[in-house]
Amino acid sequence: MAALDGIKVLDLSRVLAGPYCSMLLADMGAEVVKVEMPGTGDDTRAWGPPFQGGEAAYYLSVNRNKKSVTVNMKHPEGLGVIRRLASSSDILLENFRPGTMDRLGLEYDEVKAYNPGIIYCSISGFGQDGPYRDKPAYDLLLQATGGLMGITGEEDGSPVRVGVAILDMGAGMFAALGIITALLERQRSGEGQRLDFCLLDTSVSWLSYMAQNYFATGQDPRRLGSAHPSIVPYQAFPARDGHVVVAVGNDRIWERFCQALGLDIAHDPRFETNSARVRNREELVDIISRVLSQGGTGEWVKTLEASGVPCGPINLMSDIFRDPQVAHRRMTVEVRHPSGPLTVLGSPMKMSRTPGEVRTPPPLLGEHTNEVLTALGYTEKEILALREKGAI
Numbered sequence: 354m355a356a357l358d359g360i361k362v363l364d365l366s367r368v369l370a371g372p373y374c375s376m377l378l379a380d381m382g383a384e385v386v387k388v389e390m391p392g393t394g395d396d397t398r399a400w401g402p403p404f405q406g407g408e409a410a411y412y413l414s415v416n417r418n419k420k421s422v423t424v425n426m427k428h429p430e431g432l433g434v435i436r437r438l439a440s441s442s443d444i445l446l447e448n449f450r451p452g453t454m455d456r457l458g459l460e461y462d463e464v465k466a467y468n469p470g471i472i473y474c475s476i477s478g479f480g481q482d483g484p485y486r487d488k489p490a491y492d493l494l495l496q497a498t499g500g501l502m503g504i505t506g507e508e509d510g511s512p513v514r515v516g517v518a519i520l521d522m523g524a525g526m527f528a529a530l531g532i533i534t535a536l537l538e539r540q541r542s543g544e545g546q547r548l549d550f551c552l553l554d555t556s557v558s559w560l561s562y563m564a565q566n567y568f569a570t571g572q573d574p575r576r577l578g579s580a581h582p583s584i585v586p587y588q589a590f591p592a593r594d595g596h597v598v599v600a601v602g603n604d605r606i607w608e609r610f611c612q613a614l615g616l617d618i619a620h621d622p623r624f625e626t627n628s629a630r631v632r633n634r635e636e637l638v639d640i641i642s643r644v645l646s647q648g649g650t651g652e653w654v655k656t657l658e659a660s661g662v663p664c665g666p667i668n669l670m671s672d673i674f675r676d677p678q679v680a681h682r683r684m685t686v687e688v689r690h691p692s693g694p695l696t697v698l699g700s701p702m703k704m705s706r707t708p709g710e711v712r713t714p715p716p717l718l719g720e721h722t723n724e725v726l727t728a729l730g731y732t733e734k735e736i737l738a739l740r741e742k743g744a745i
Contacts, residue, residue, distance in 0.1 A: 355382020356707035360536070363442040364388065364419065365426075365435075365459075367395045369492075369518055370476045370552070371448035372415040373525030378444070378532065379418035380700040380709035386438060386725055387416065387716070391423040391745060394718040406692020413715045417688070417697055420721035424745050426457055431744035435459065437729050440468050444532055448476040451486050461547045472535045474548040476524050481549045490552060492518035499556025504563055507578040520552040527555055580638075585630040586610070589667060590642055595650040599641075600663040603627070613660035614644050690714040719745075 360383040364375040372387075372395070379385040389395050395416070401409035422438075425431040436459075439445055445464060447454055454460050454475070461473045475481055478490020493514055496502045501520070502512040528550040535546055557564075563574050566582060579598070580588035589596045601607050604626060611619040618624050618640070623633045630637055645653060650666050657664040666672070673679055684699040688711060700709030722745055726736050739745045 354707070355710065356704070357381040357383040360384065360444065361442045362386065362444045362446060363435075363438045365445065365447040365449070366476065367448070368397055369415060369521040370525045370528075371446055372397075373522045374474070374476065374528040374532070375419065375446055376415050376417060377526065377529040377702075377709075380702060380711065381707070382710075383444075385419040386442075386721070387419045387421050388424050388426070388435065388438070389421055389718060391425055391719065391743070394421070394423070398718065405695060406690055408690075408692070408715065408717075413695065413697065416715035417711055418713050419716055420725060421716035421719055422722045422725045422745075423719035424722075425743055426459075428742065428744040430739055430742060432458060434726065434729075434739070434745065436464075436467070438725075439464050439471065441729070442468070442471065443536070444472045444474060446474045446476075446528070446532075450489070451475075451477055451481050465545065469545060470539060470543065471545040472532055472539065472548065473545065474528050474532055474550070476528050476550045478551060479553050480551040485553070492521045492552065495520045495552040495556055499553050500560050500564075501556050504560075504574050504576055506576045508576050510576075510578075512576065520555050523555040523559065524550050524552050580634075583631065584627060585634050585637060586641055588638075590638075590645040592645055592650040592653055593648055596667050597645060597650050597653045597657075598665050598667060599657070602663065606662055609660045610657070610662045613657050613662060614641070616640070616644065686711040688714040691717060 357378060360378070362375055362378055362383050362385040364371065364385050364387045366372055366375065367389070375383075375385045375387070387395075393399075395412060397412040397415075398409055400411040403410045405413060424434050426435055439459070464471050464473060477486075478495060479485035479488055496505075496514045496519070497512070499520065502514055505515065506513040528548065531548045531550060535548060539545060563582070566574055574582055578588065584600075584602060586599050586601050589598045599610070601610050607624075607627075607630070608619045611617070622629065624630050624637055648656075654664055654666060668676070674685060679685070682699070682703075684701070685696055686699045687694055687696050689695070691714075695714055697711060697714070699711060702709030723736055726739075726745070727733075731739070736745070
């Protein structure tokens with residue numbers, strides 16, 4: 354039995370933050386009913402190329418283990434279907450712009466009136482209240498306004514975004530954690546509650562030690578590229594044929610690192626302690642760069658690993674998915690999609706009795722509409738009538 358067996362999720366979300374959250378819950382066994390607009394579905398179904406078997410790769414990346422139901426929530430009878438789904442669900446998840454659910458007649462208090470135990474989770478850019486509540490929000494904008502881009506990038510270059518929509522997925526992860534916490538609390542109180550997660554809070558909370566550095570000094574942190582503000586050397590260095598990443602996390606590793614590189618500076622007062630190395634960062638980085646640039650990445654990784662120095666290459670996708678550790682951890686899985694075999698990412702939730710599991714492929718648009726509505730008590734004739742009216 355999966356950890357969340359018997360938990361029902363009404364997923365009204367689309368694009369990334371909400372679908373990532375519901376995918377995590379689905380991996381742990383929750384029954385996730387993904388509601389999509391008839392004819393078009395989740396926006397990401399069209400976000401290509403690339404496409405696989407007629408589906409956009411973007412959509413396929415975050416919608417495994419779910420059931421797809423098509424419902425027109427703007428149609429009165431379609432709204433009736435949503436209310437019936439909500440009345441029998443443990444969780445309602447949505448990531449519309451704040452106020453949209455109220456206009457549809459699906460606000461928290463209305464749903465709570467007929468399902469007091471509902472855990473009603475909203476994900477948005479800036480939150481359900483405050484002066485920025487109604488601002489449009491995209492991950493790029495929040496990486497910028499939430500502080501991450503201000504500390505990401507080379508010091509003499511432009512600020513850069515993280516290469517994936519990290520705040521969308523981060524907000525989805527926080528939402529999944531909040532939902533699990535609310536489920537546990539509901540066991541004690543018998544009551545549901547409203548959850549409010551947003552990309553801005555996610556970004557600000559992830560500033561972590563960089564924020565504390567600011568609180569301690571009152572100074573805006575510098576962009577340091579791959580380097581670390583408080584540990585040196587801890588960054589990527591150019592090698593003859595690429596880069597090697599080095600993480601010298603303490604002074605014992607520093608001694609081994611110097612020995613491996615043939616550098617007689619382990620006990621040089623400028624570099625002997627981490628604090629000294631941070632103060633003399635530029636001078637030390639220049640010394641190390643000159644040595645590492647003379648060898649190849651593979652050679653240095655082999656040499657440094659043999660000396661007990663944490664290091665590694667900068668892998669591309671083609672490297673990652675040939676990596677033996679990634680394969681051992683089952684971080685890719687093949688599932689049978691209607692269009693043929695499909696490779697998807699595996700679940701990171703490794704647990705001895707109830708691990709996360711990829712059971713079913715991302716669904717076709719509306720693939721489970723009849724199945725889900727029949728389980729709700731609709732007859733075949735009623736389902737046909739709803740289709741003819743454009744409600745589903």
